[in-house]
Amino acid sequence: MANPQEPNAAADVEMSQYLADRARVNEEKIKQDDAIIDQFGEYTYGWHDSDAAGEAAKKGIDEQVVREISADKHEPEWMLDMRLKGYRAFVDMPMPDWGVDLTGFNADDFKYYVKPVGKQAATWEDLPDDIRTTYDRLGIPEAEKSRLVSGVAAQYESEVIYNSIQEDLAAQGVIFVDTDTAVREYPELVRKWFGKVVPPDDNKFGALNTAAWSGGSFVYVPKGVHVDIPLQAYFRINTPNMGQFERTLIIADEGSYVHYVEGCTAPIYSTDSLHAAIVEIVVEKNARVRYTTVQNWSNNVYNLVTQRAYVREGGTMEWVDGNIGSKATMKYPACILAEPYANASTMSLGFAGAGQYQDTGAKMIHLAPHTSSTIVAKSISRGGGRSAYRGLVKIVEGAEGSSSNVVCDALLVDDFSRSDTYPHVDVREDDVSMAHEATVSKVSEDQLFYLMSRGLEEKEAMAMIVRGFVEPISRELPMEYALELNRLVELQMEGSVG
């Protein structure tokens, strides 16, 4: 696999300086941010607007609800069958008895389908005022206007209400629509792959998603097409007790390249919310896909997500995964290296603050010779938060010449937080190379003293150490996400010194 860090060395310097400058020169901006945070409580995006549709939706799920969702979307028979398979699997499968604590979880507490507007808007101006205000706060139009993103799919509750794609992409044959539209307009492509990478009965919450999914993105990149700038989607949950089940399917045809960026923010509610998404990715021969997530769900959201990629000969899959928010996250981006010379990497960061449990990791399944994988998992725990790395590397018999490299680094900021590592390795072939390295470190008195003796206040010294720790992940993010990640980490760190 190409080393992703080399070409970034110069960018890294600029990035560091940019961050340092931003932290300093933009103090005004930070003050404003802080004022907003004060206004809305600790959570930056913790407002919510009027919600007529959400109040009317009913709670709980049964076969009737599943049929209603499908009928309301005018879906073909095969999709209804798929949903029903998912529903039955969800009912039959037991709750996971490992990972995060799900004893307080009750599927009947959530709403499974909320439809906010009658038709999809074509431009920002078409959006209802309150929804547009919400997106303005998230800064989406600015990002759109400055062309930082090549297409924006903004998911508001269950329907994608706004969707745009730049003309040159469309001219290249790139499809970027919400998944509901894709089912209607590209039935053959969708049917070929939907539920193939993550089957309906894969796991309990994947099954729930299959039964109740709504929205999400569908991306198809034709042979040889390189999408130069990231495709971006922003998700928000607005209705209390609203389960969000977006379903994303990305197909990168032979020799193509695409970077998909997903950001998540949810407003604060007093009752628990559920986010159970599925992301399926197909990487055809010699194609490359990068999927980047920075999730900052508010601290009452269960974030239970299945992400998996199927990688063919010579293909490359890269997951970049930042988990900052949520009450409990279970997420283990997986790659099935199905054909020779397929390769994959997962770079993840989990930040567990007070009351949070980030159970994250990665799975690499080597099914063919000369496949390679890299996992870099970093976690920060503070304020009694708990983070865990849970990983699987499996190399089957006959996958000779394959290699896997796993690095887990945990940073503990105080004495009462917790970090665990559960690496699982299953190798059935002799001719392979396998490395695993795990470290747990504490921010040391000497590190703090060193930086402080150079003029940095304790708070800034601590932030610099933590930023340095997450730097291998943040350097992989697009600039605006790296800034957001650093800002989120800084917000999370507040109150940790004193």
Added chain:
Amino acid sequence: MHTLEIKDLYASVETKEGRKQILKGVNLTVKSGETHAIMGPNGSGKSTLAYTLAGHPKYEIEQGQALLDGQDLLLMTPDERAKAGLFLAMQYPVEVPGVSMTNFLRTAKTEVDGKAPAIRTWTKELTEAMKRLKMDPKFATRSVNEGFSGGEKKRAEVLQLEMLAPKFAILDETDSGLDVDALRIVSEGVNRAKEKDNFGILMVTHYTRILKYIKPDIVHVFADGHFVKTGGPELADELEERGYDEFMPEGASESALA
């Protein structure tokens, strides 16, 4: 003209055997442009003096003052001391993974000066200073002290000294672990910075060899937690010949204290 005045300083540290007093009545006055060599046997407390002045939380002040132009450093946090104009070049600088030297230096400079340095002149000065210290330009992008050799760490400390331009610099065993060439380069860096900024120097060292490159105005012998003798440069020559034996507490040999 700035003055650093240490008055009747007592400090202790928590050890496995309980609290132990290390500094036992230190008195010293340093003025801008002066170079003081602080020499003494291992374990005499001379490094403790350096770290106590810079504010390492391990050391507890029992008594005394350290006045920089009348302001007591001992009442300040380490970053406030840096802003007041104190710099400590450490014997064992710590690694800060993921933080590039450029970012670190610029942040430090901004904090110490209270404003960000102008990008163009800053980059130029930094590049030139690194060149003079014979540091590979790649150092700028590397993480602070991470994977640096002993000699590289010392150069990086002197680079910071040059860039941060303090009023007083404490050099803690800056000569340790350096070969002759590296010692010369590092010493020249210190001399250059001093010529430019005219700071006062407290040079803590066990050996006299660095004094060939950084000429002291005053030489002190530090033993058992305080100064026991003060003289001119010639005192260093005496120490070179006779060692520290006459200053050791009765019954203790240097190796026992090391």
